[in-house]
Amino acid sequence: MSESPRDQILRLRAAIQRHEELYRKKHAPEISDFEFDKLVDALADLEREFPMFAGPDLGIGDDKSEGFQQADHKAPMLSLDNTYDEADFRAFGDRLYKALGGTGLEFIVEPKVDGVAVSLTFEKGQFVRAVTRGNGARGDDVTANVSLIREIPRSLKGAPDLLEVRGEIYMELAEFQRLNTEREAEGEPLYANPRNLAAGTVKLLDGEEARKRRLSIVCYGLGACEPATAFASLKEFKTKLKAWGFPIRDDIDVQQGVDAAWKAIQQLDVLRRDLPFPTDGAVVKVNRLEDQRRAGTTSKFPHWAVAFKFPPDQAETILRKISMQVGRTGAITPVAELDPVLLAGSTVARATLHNADEIARKDIREGDTVRIQKAGEIIPQVLGVVLEKRPAEARPFDFEARLKELGLDAARDGEEAAYKLRAPSREMKIRRLVHFASKQCLDIDGLGDAVAEQLVDLALVDVPVDALGITPAQWRMLEGFKDKSVDT
DNA sequence: TATTGTGCATAAGTTCAGCT
């Protein structure tokens, strides 16, 4: 019964083009804006899932970030799965050997630069645009700001007809310090870290301001390439990049086998402290492109590459209080209020404790000294209690008693770990419905009867928009339901 | 104030390979 993804994509594209023309040229739309948006969203979802069937960018502006054109990636731009210890990493190696049949695998190990991933497109050897990762299939066109980076060669001799070079834009630590010294002199608040500043600069709309902040780039990866046979291995590709004048790390050797790769990772953990840019790990990739192709990818990650995250710095601090946050869905999340402590580049004052069971399992009490670390780069994580420093008067934390004190009428949802508000207010109910509907489906026909009925009721009532966390897109959806209920 | 991009934890749901 179901049409193939490819046919669906073709049908959607034809429909979108027709409706767009009706709207733009004849000013006689046959469908509502809301329905049109749904078509565009459905197409975007499909093309992300099946990039091999994706057609050219239709140039339909959606409601993502304004101020930037968007552009399609010819080959999907994936992110990397993470590994955190030797066992994780060896499991990655084992999977590969299994998938590829136990032949001698070659790896490339390089530092994971902490910046913004970007894809540089060259057509017939000419630099034409730079695009952020976005959703992997389509990102923001940031050519204007990226063009300010002088290190990028503008034309390549003997390049394939089409070439996407993947790289990471970052800010050197010295440049970061220079800018912050300036800020300090002018009495302005300091930038927090080089990664966010680099990300901010790439997306800056003000070219004058962007010009004042020097960004760098390091190139490491191959996206789309036509003809596809231009390179046999990453090492070969990088050698060519260097000949063309791209900034690359040229101290990278090919490692034979998992053991050699693991050694290279450990060496990097030492070396990284002296590198002129921020790093948070290593990237390990299979060298031969044929092996990469055979290993394949999931929708999110390639099977032929992983990131290895170096163990984070840890710190101890005092947990003063456990407070409760109520989320959009009425879920209650306990949060640790900590004595602020400097950790891996930023000050940590709060950390999520996830749920009541987590607190009980770790027996976390108010007044305890806790050991914290940054999970990955940003999120603070409470590892556990330093028992020797527990004050004599500390009592086990009573989750339910605290809820009562705060006047929160909450209960466990069956066997689930999380507590939820028991009697959600009308506003909460609306939010939950709207959120559910906008996430789950594009059309009211796809909803269960009960939910659809409630939504139509809601759409007919005047909903106080300001009071709710309703986004413009969700609001348009509600408006659409209003039309729908008039029809039927 | 809202949105975006970075990324981790948890849980639930789904798919797949290997076995009986």
Next chain:
DNA sequence: AGCTGAACTTATGCACAATA
């Protein structure tokens, strides 16, 4: 064919700092 555990996917929630 059916079962089972592992792997993978999806959804939700959270933190933080940047720009608009």
